[in-house]
Amino acid sequence: xxxxxxxxxxxxxxxxxxxxxxxxxxxxxxxxxxxxxxxxxxxxxxxxxxxxxxxxxxxxxxxxxxxxxxxxxxxxxxxxxxxxxxxxxxxxxxxxxxxxxxxxxxxxxxxxxxxxxxxxxxxxxxxxxxxxxxxxxxxxxxxxxxxxxxxxxxxxxxxxxxxxxxxxxxxxxxxxxxxxxxxxxxxxxxxxxxxxxxxxxxxxxxxxxxxxxxxxxxxxxxxxxxxxxxxxxxxxxxxxxxxxxxxxxxxxxxxxxxxxxxxxxxxxxxxxxxxxxxxxxxxxxxxxxxxxxxxxxxxxxxxxxxxxxxxxxxxxxxxxxxxxxx
Amino acid sequence: xxxxxxxxxxxxxxxxxxxxxxxxxxxxxxxxxxxxxxxxxxxxxxxxxxxxxxxxxxxxxxxxxxxxxxxxxxxxxxxxxxxxxxxxxxxxxxxxxxxxxxxxxxxxxxxxxxxxxxxxxxxxxxxxxxxxxxxxxxxxxxxxxxxxxxxxxxxxxxxxxxxxxxxxxxxxxxxxxxxxxxxxxxxxxxxxxxxxxxxxxxxxxxxxxxxxxxxxxxxxxxxxxxxxxxxxxxxxxxxxxxxxxxxxxxxxxxxxxxxxxxxxxxxxxxxxxxxxxxxxxxxxxxxxxx
Amino acid sequence: xxxxxxxxxxxxxxxxxxxxxxxxxxxxxxxxxxxxxxxxxxxxxxxxxxxxxxxxxxxxxxxxxxxxxxxxxxxxxxxxxxxxxxxxxxxxxxxxxxxxxxxxxxxxxxxxxxxxxxxxxxxxxxxxxxxxxxxxxxxxxxxxxxxxxxxxxxxxxxxxxxxxxxxxxxxxxxxxxxxxxxxxxxxxxxxxxxxxxxxxxxxxxxxxxxxxxxxxxxxxxxxxxxxxxxxxxxxxxxxx
Numbered sequence: 001x002x003x004x005x006x007x008x009x010x011x012x013x014x015x016x017x018x019x020x021x022x023x024x025x026x027x028x029x030x031x032x033x034x035x036x037x038x039x040x041x042x043x044x045x046x047x048x049x050x051x052x053x054x055x056x057x058x059x060x061x062x063x064x065x066x067x068x069x070x071x072x073x074x075x076x077x078x079x080x081x082x083x084x085x086x087x088x089x090x091x092x093x094x095x096x097x098x099x100x101x102x103x104x105x106x107x108x109x110x111x112x113x114x115x116x117x118x119x120x121x122x123x124x125x126x127x128x129x130x131x132x133x134x135x136x137x138x139x140x141x142x143x144x145x146x147x148x149x150x151x152x153x154x155x156x157x158x159x160x161x162x163x164x165x166x167x168x169x170x171x172x173x174x175x176x177x178x179x180x181x182x183x184x185x186x187x188x189x190x191x192x193x194x195x196x197x198x199x200x201x202x203x204x205x206x207x208x209x210x211x212x213x214x215x216x217x218x219x220x221x222x223x224x225x226x227x228x229x230x231x232x233x234x235x236x237x238x239x240x241x242x243x244x245x246x247x248x249x250x251x252x253x254x255x256x257x258x259x260x261x262x263x264x265x266x267x268x269x270x271x272x273x274x275x276x277x278x279x280x281x282x283x284x285x286x287x288x289x290x291x292x293x294x295x296x297x298x299x300x301x302x303x304x305x306x307x308x309x310x311x312x313x314x315x316x317x318x319x320x321x322x323x324x325x326x
Numbered sequence: 327x328x329x330x331x332x333x334x335x336x337x338x339x340x341x342x343x344x345x346x347x348x349x350x351x352x353x354x355x356x357x358x359x360x361x362x363x364x365x366x367x368x369x370x371x372x373x374x375x376x377x378x379x380x381x382x383x384x385x386x387x388x389x390x391x392x393x394x395x396x397x398x399x400x401x402x403x404x405x406x407x408x409x410x411x412x413x414x415x416x417x418x419x420x421x422x423x424x425x426x427x428x429x430x431x432x433x434x435x436x437x438x439x440x441x442x443x444x445x446x447x448x449x450x451x452x453x454x455x456x457x458x459x460x461x462x463x464x465x466x467x468x469x470x471x472x473x474x475x476x477x478x479x480x481x482x483x484x485x486x487x488x489x490x491x492x493x494x495x496x497x498x499x500x501x502x503x504x505x506x507x508x509x510x511x512x513x514x515x516x517x518x519x520x521x522x523x524x525x526x527x528x529x530x531x532x533x534x535x536x537x538x539x540x541x542x543x544x545x546x547x548x549x550x551x552x553x554x555x556x557x558x559x560x561x562x563x564x565x566x567x568x569x570x571x572x573x574x575x576x577x578x579x580x581x582x583x584x585x586x587x588x589x590x591x592x593x594x595x596x597x598x599x600x601x602x603x604x605x606x607x608x609x610x611x612x613x614x615x616x
Numbered sequence: 617x618x619x620x621x622x623x624x625x626x627x628x629x630x631x632x633x634x635x636x637x638x639x640x641x642x643x644x645x646x647x648x649x650x651x652x653x654x655x656x657x658x659x660x661x662x663x664x665x666x667x668x669x670x671x672x673x674x675x676x677x678x679x680x681x682x683x684x685x686x687x688x689x690x691x692x693x694x695x696x697x698x699x700x701x702x703x704x705x706x707x708x709x710x711x712x713x714x715x716x717x718x719x720x721x722x723x724x725x726x727x728x729x730x731x732x733x734x735x736x737x738x739x740x741x742x743x744x745x746x747x748x749x750x751x752x753x754x755x756x757x758x759x760x761x762x763x764x765x766x767x768x769x770x771x772x773x774x775x776x777x778x779x780x781x782x783x784x785x786x787x788x789x790x791x792x793x794x795x796x797x798x799x800x801x802x803x804x805x806x807x808x809x810x811x812x813x814x815x816x817x818x819x820x821x822x823x824x825x826x827x828x829x830x831x832x833x834x835x836x837x838x839x840x841x842x843x844x845x846x847x848x849x850x851x852x853x854x855x856x
Binding site for chain 2: 048054056101102105106107109110111113114115117118121122125126128129242243246249253288289290291293294296297298300301304305308
Binding site for chain 1: 665686687689691696697699703704706707708716717720725728764768
């Protein structure tokens with residue numbers, strides 16, 4: 001790595017760490033939204049970018065993580081750090097079930113995508129009828145004092161959430177980097193590229209596809225836990241909504257599928273564009289709900305048409321030279 | 327335990343609505359069968375057509391059945407242009423890229439409709455909206471009956487098109503063998519655009535008919551897309567008859583589930599069916615096993 | 617340690633692609649599988665490699681039944697294969713492609729990469745190691761396919777028409793490399809080939825398949841003179 005890259009990383013690190021102190025409340029909430037997208041986008045990227053399985057129902061895992069940990073906290077007073085494990089366990093079980101059904105019965109391509117969509121929808125309707133989690137009226141977490149930091153119960157000022165998410169996003173980046181360079185990563189990429197050829201080389205594809213689903217579901221569920229305690233209210237209609245699943249997909253696709261930094265770059269671009277649009281609309285005095293999503297849709301359209309590998313690969317080639325799988 | 331004639335009425339209502347669903351799914355199946363394109367924006371096109379119908383009817387004081395033809399033609403054009411300009415470039419690209427393209431279109435359509443029409447539900451008003459026909463103990467909604475009849479006619483026209491016209495046969499040729507069709511000089515791109523236009527007009531007609539039965543909201547788009555997929559997968563992706571059979575099956579099961587379980591749980595039955603089909607007979611009830 | 621194909625039958629929708637085929641590939645031998653197009657050679661390969669299970673009959677390797685096992689299990693037992701239409705991992709580099717193969721036995725990615733680099737050196741692809749596989753020409757892709765299969769440290773190598781589309785000089789080079797590898801690594805090789813010069817130069821034994829049936833089995837010299845074989849290639853009339 002040359003001096004420029006190191007310097008850039010250093011500057012970004014300083015900025016990132018001191019952000020809560022130097023920006024406004026509003027800007028910090030945008031930063032949190034960006035980090036969330038980056039985190040959840042990386043989680044999705046494991047399944048699609050690495051192992052090649054297209055899930056369009058990832059909101060399922062977010063929702064399960066959120067609801068399980070949120071309900072355990074509200075009804076039984078269980079701290080989020082414990083409830084997290086329960087949420088992850090539930091999400092992983094669901095993911096494993098979907099994965100096993102799909103891979104065992106050779107459900108691929110559009111059928112797999114539809115299966116994931118249907119699973120999320122199915123769960124949404126299920127939670128609409130689940131009294132323990134509030135049904136359609138929603139689940140509300142006890143909102144404690146926001147000035148004091150109660151890290152154990154994940155309650156505190158926005159800055160606390162910011163750092164927690166920053167840590168999560170970076171830890172996931174580290175995990176993905178490590179995975180990609182290991183045997184698991186090689187095998188995932190091989191399966192993504194050409195599954196029959198991978199099998200002929202001795203790769204037990206079912207096992208590794210399941211691993212991708214499970215890792216992806218687990219990470220996504222953690223994001224869900226975080227979201228529950230940040231937003232403090234959950235509604236099946238919103239949490240499991242298909243629009244959410246598509247949002248999760250946007251950052252990695254726009255940034256760069258299968259790359260390490262793609263989801264992060266994508267998250268930054270998306271949030272900037274989205275907030276920029278909202279700000280512009282406000283300035284113009286227009287009230288157009290849904291404009292942000294239209295812009296997202298257009299961005300996705302443009303990316304898919306002209307930059308199918310995402311924004312990050314061409315930029316990284318310019319900065320670091322060819323053939324660096326970042 | 328609901329009375330037997332209530333159950334039968336509900337089943338019949340479901341059957342009739344299911345025929346309209348079938349027409350919608352038909353469009354989806356045709357597009358996939360010929361071009362291998364999975365139209366993730368299908369439901370969103372339908373809600374667009376529903377809105378078009380609502381506004382045309384209220385603006386010009388017309389009946390939906392009158393508006394049907396211009397809407398069908400309009401959406402044919404829309405579909406044709408969409409395929410020729412945007413989608414065509416993606417035919418040879420990997421599957422997930424196609425999905426994302428159409429998802430992007432879907433997102434744009436849904437939110438554009440939200441911006442333009444607001445989140446409130448809209449419907450049409452006709453004189454016969456609340457009429458019903460009595461067939462012995464059964465009560466059948468007139469609108470459902472008319473809509474189902476129109477759906478049957480439309481589906482019949484599509485089937486006849488593919489079976490008997492030269493263009494239809496040419497399209498089937500493309501579907502069977504893309505390269506071969508090109509080699510013998512068929513204008514494949516134009517035929518694809520025609521096919522997409524046809525699929526779009528199917529879904530538009532379905533929308534026009536459906537808005538007689540239910541009201542439209544922008545958020546219904548994705549739900550209809552998913553419904554379309556469930557029907558098509560259950561019935562058999564690429565099979566015209568399968569789309570209709572699937573539609574009827576889903577329509578009836580939704581009605582029955584709504585009666586016996588709860589109205590909001592009715593799609594759960596459809597999903598259960600979907601999962602069963604995916605696991606046991608992925609080609610669908612009437613699909614060809616590859 | 618030999619491969620035994622015993623009475624294998626494989627049909628597709630009523631058409632018998634492989635019809636009661638039986639032969640043996642002795643340990644450390646090079647056996648060629650030849651026959652006119654559509655004879656069922658690749659189907660037979662697919663049965664041996666685990667892509668299909670035979671409808672009846674069995675395939676034995678090392679005295680153990682492998683028919684019906686999944687392809688990855690068969691590779692784990694020491695059988696590597698190439699595909700008739702090459703299937704490189706286009707998005708990965710040349711070295712990464714081969715490394716995937718080496719990971720079959722290698723305890724670490726470093727070891728896998730090291731051996732993969734050696735194999736690429738051996739097969740003349742080292743200068744392209746860092747390039748994406750998508751940038752290779754067809755002959756280079758064929759070499760890559762062989763390198764990748766070789767990286768799994770097979771004891772039996774199934775080669776499906778690797779020489780197709782190669783120029784005579786390239787094909788000769790491949791024959792030379794196979795001969796050397798066969799000696800160095802004590803490989804057993806079963807190859808499907810149309811390039812007759814390669815068949816004659818390499819193989820100890822030739823099995824001739826026609827319409828799914830084995831119609832001849834012997835040394836290259838014997839097979840080339842067999843009237844049944846000549847008839848299937850040249851037709852009855854040509855023989856007068």
